Amino acid sequence: MNRILRTGLVLASAAVLPLILVCNKTPRGDAPATPPAPSGTSNGCINARHEFIASTTDPDEDSVCLRFHWGDGDTSAWSRWVASGKEATMSHSWTSAGAYEVRAQAKDRPGLESGWSEPLTVAIALDAGEFLIDTNGTHSESSPAVAFDGTNFLVVWTDERNGDGLDIYGTRVSPAGAVLDPAGIAICAGPYNQDCPAVAFDGTNFLVVWGDGDICGARVTSTGAVLDPAGIAICAGPYTQDCPAVAFDGTNFLVVWTDWRNDSRDIYACRVSPAGTVLDPAGIGICTSGDRQESPAVAFDGTNFLVTWMDERGGTRDIYGCRVSPAGAVLDPKGIGICTSGFRQESPAVAFDGTNFFVAWMDWRTIFADIYGARLRPDGTVADSADIAISTEPFDQNCPAVAFDGANLLVVWQDWSGDGWDICGCRVSPAGTVFDEGLVVRQDGHTENPALVRGLVGQMFMVRQGWTGTVSGKTYDACRIWGKVNPSPQR
Numbered sequence: 032m033n034r035i036l037r038t039g040l041v042l043a044s045a046a047v048l049p050l051i052l053v054c055n056k057t058p059r060g061d062a063p064a065t066p067p068a069p070s071g072t073s074n075g076c077i078n079a080r081h082e083f084i085a086s087t088t089d090p091d092e093d094s095v096c097l098r099f100h101w102g103d104g105d106t107s108a109w110s111r112w113v114a115s116g117k118e119a120t121m122s123h124s125w126t127s128a129g130a131y132e133v134r135a136q137a138k139d140r141p142g143l144e145s146g147w148s149e150p151l152t153v154a155i156a157l158d159a160g161e162f163l164i165d166t167n168g169t170h171s172e173s174s175p176a177v178a179f180d181g182t183n184f185l186v187v188w189t190d191e192r193n194g195d196g197l198d199i200y201g202t203r204v205s206p207a208g209a210v211l212d213p214a215g216i217a218i219c220a221g222p223y224n225q226d227c228p229a230v231a232f233d234g235t236n237f238l239v240v241w242g243d244g245d246i247c248g249a250r251v252t253s254t255g256a257v258l259d260p261a262g263i264a265i266c267a268g269p270y271t272q273d274c275p276a277v278a279f280d281g282t283n284f285l286v287v288w289t290d291w292r293n294d295s296r297d298i299y300a301c302r303v304s305p306a307g308t309v310l311d312p313a314g315i316g317i318c319t320s321g322d323r324q325e326s327p328a329v330a331f332d333g334t335n336f337l338v339t340w341m342d343e344r345g346g347t348r349d350i351y352g353c354r355v356s357p358a359g360a361v362l363d364p365k366g367i368g369i370c371t372s373g374f375r376q377e378s379p380a381v382a383f384d385g386t387n388f389f390v391a392w393m394d395w396r397t398i399f400a401d402i403y404g405a406r407l408r409p410d411g412t413v414a415d416s417a418d419i420a421i422s423t424e425p426f427d428q429n430c431p432a433v434a435f436d437g438a439n440l441l442v443v444w445q446d447w448s449g450d451g452w453d454i455c456g457c458r459v460s461p462a463g464t465v466f467d468e469g470l471v472v473r474q475d476g477h478t479e480n481p482a483l484v485r486g487l488v489g490q491m492f493m494v495r496q497g498w499t500g501t502v503s504g505k506t507y508d509a510c511r512i513w514g515k516v517n518p519s520p521q522r
Contacts, residue, residue, distance in 0.1 A: 061090040062143035063115075066135040069099065069151045070504070077155055080122045085135035085148065089115040093139040099123065100147065102131030109138060125155045130475030152500055154474045161472065162208055163502055164494065164512040165200070165215055168192045171509040172200075175494040177484045178230040178237055180253045183211060184486065185237050186494050187218065187228040188512045197224040199241050203255050206487050208516045212255050219249060219262055231277045231284060233305045238284050240265065242273035246288050250307055263307050266299065266314055268292060278329045278336060280357045283310060285336050287317065287327040296323045298340050302359050315359050318351065318366055320344050330381045330388060332409050335362065337388045339369065339379040348375045350392050354411050367411050370403065370418055372396060377429075380442075384435045384461050387414055391421060391431040391442050400427040402444050406463055419463050422446070422455065434483035436491050443471055443481045443493060443518065452477040454495055456520040469520035475500060478513070493518040 064087050071083035085097045096109040097119040110119035125131060132150035154161075164186050165172060174189040183203045190200040192215075199219040203211040218239050219225045228241040236258065240248040246266040249259040266272050270292040277286045283302045290299040298317040302310040318324045323343040330337055335354045342351040350370040354362040370376050375395035382389055387406040394403040402421040406414040422428050426447040433442045443456035457468035472478050476498025486492050492514065499511040 060143075063087050063089045063093075063095050063137040063139050063145045065146040066097065066137055066148040068149040069133050069135045071133070071151060072153065072503075076161070077125055077127065080124050081153070082120055082122045083133055083135075083151070084118050084120050085137075086113075086116060086118040087135075087137040087145060089137075089139050091139070093141065095137045095139050097121075097135055097137050100134045100136070101125070102133055102150070102153070103127075112140075127155070130154050152475065154502075161513060161515050162210075163499070164188075164202060164204065164210060164514050165190075166213065166502075166505065167215055169505075169507045169509055170194075172512045173496045173510055174227050174480060175496060175512045176229045176482050177492060177494045178232045179484050179486050179492070180232045180237065182253065184484065184492050185230055185232075185239075185251060186512065186514065187230050187239050188494075188496075189226050189228065189241075190215070193220060196222065197226050199225045199228050199239065201228075201230075201239065201251065201255075203253075204492070204514060206490060206492075206516070208514065216251065216255050216257065218251060218257055219243075219247065221262070227274050229275050229277045231279045233279045233284065234281075235305060238277060238279075238286075238303060238307075240275045240277050240286050242275055242288065244271055244273075246272045246275050246286065246301075248277075248286070248303065248307075250305075259307055263303070263309065265301055265303060265309055266290070272299070274326060276327050276329045278331045280331045280336065282357060285329060285331075285338075285355060285359075287329050287338050289325040289327065290314065293319055293321070295321060296325045298324045298327050298338065298353075300329075300338065300355060300359075311359055315355070315361065317353055317355065317361060318342065320366075324351070326378055328379050328381045330383050332383045332388060334409060337381055337383075337407065339381045339390050341377045341379065341392075342366065345371055345373075347373055348377055350376045350379050350390065352379075352381075352390065352407065352411075363411055367407070367413070369405055369407060369413060370394070372418070376403070378431065380431045380433045382433045382435050382440060384440055386461055389433060389435075389440050389459065391433045391444075393429040393431065393444075394418075397423065399425065400429050402428045402431050402442065404433075404442065404459065415463055419459070419465065421457060421459065421465055422468060424455075428455065430480055432481045432483045432493075434485050434491060436485055437489060441483060441491055441518070443483060445479045445481065448473070452479050454478050454481050454493075454518075456518065458520070467520050469522040471518045471520055472497070472513075472515060474498075477510075483518075491517055
């Protein structure tokens with residue numbers, strides 16, 4: 032049935048031709064812009080919440096929400112809606128140390144998604160004690176050493192900031208981990224190369240020593256002033272000296288080094304007074320056996336020094352030592368065979384625990400380099416009938432460092448994980464029992480050359496060099512010096 036309207040138009044009855052109203056709104060087809068890399072911390076520690084911020088714009092001015100991929104297989108939920116161009120903040124915690132790539136993605140109201148952003152690389156350490164010692168420039172730094180003056184640490188290293196050679200720089204660091212000299216202290220920035228620094232404290236000032244073909248040094252006050260800007264010539268001659276180490280006996284410093292004066296590598300030493308006076312200008316021959324000796328280390332037990340080194344007199348690389356009195360007398364002229372197993376041993380480190388010396392070294396008695404050790408009594412006798420296996424994990428371990436915290440020894444070393452060097456460690460009781468072996472530092476890229484010192488009661492401080500990418504928005508892409516308060520091995 033049709034109805035005729037007054038206008039003359041004819042409409043079909045609804046029963047004959049249903050009237051269908053269609054709303055045909057076209058969805059907006061422009062997705063949000065891919066966000067830039069998120070901002071936030073570049074360094075953190077496990078089991079702690081870390082905040083990250085991302086933002087983007089939408090070409091249609093739609094509201095957007097964002098989410099994060101954390102680099103550990105986990106992706107966040109979408110954030111609340113925010114206006115185009117506004118920031119969204121989310122947090123995450125990691126349960127394992129390592130380097131993680133954090134990325135962001137956006138979605139608009141119609142449901143269109145952007146691509147994933149470029150990553151922010153986040154280095155997660157085992158604890159919050161890790162920090163950069165020096166943030167100046169983007170140059171390379173290496174070979175750190177550290178000492179404690181009862182109030183602050185002095186960290187020293189080899190530095191390439193001046194571009195025309197290697198220099199010696201340093202900075203003071205508080206027990207809380209605050210860098211007190213952010214511009215760095217130029218200890219020796221002369222021509223040519225200065226390398227491999229070592230440092231000890233005499234109760235008033237630090238003595239920093241290094242090799243530049245000769246053995247030189249400079250005193251640094253507890254306030255960071257360099258007292259000997261022209262340097263102290265500790266051993267100068269037509270032959271080469273390098274790789275110094277230093278300790279203090281309560282009256283004078285004993286500086287030891289590798290010396291080429293006899294056409295082979297020998298171990299020499301010299302005492303230096305707190306006033307900077309060289310007391311043995313001709314040097315003290317610690318070991319001049321005619322075979323190759325190198326890599327000396329030194330510690331003091333309250334009565335005598337113990338100097339240790341790598342020695343080839345037996346046809347292989349062994350670990351030898353010698354006690355030296357505060358008067359400079361060599362008490363063991365033939366040396367003490369600390370490890371003469373017939374295998375290859377190198378890179379000794381030594382500390383005193385209040386009763387015995389403890390010597391740690393790199394050892395090749397298996398197909399990989401391991402870390403072994405031994406206790407040495409103050410009378411020069413080896414206390415252990417068999418060497419102490421500190422770490423025999425797969426792959427290589429080398430470059431040990433050791434210090435006593437007042438209860439136990441802490442030994443740390445660089446450890447090959449299969450794709451880079453990490454820092455691992457363990458504790459050793461005064462009885463020679465090894466416990467708590469585990470990871471100390473793992474970061475993206477190599478981390479090497481650890482050095483240790485005891486700080487306040489029960490406190491330890493470790494420095495190391497490590498490949499450094501972007502930290503706090505600054506890209507280094509170079510080896511830099513890192514510090515860690517109370518390094519603790521963890522499985």
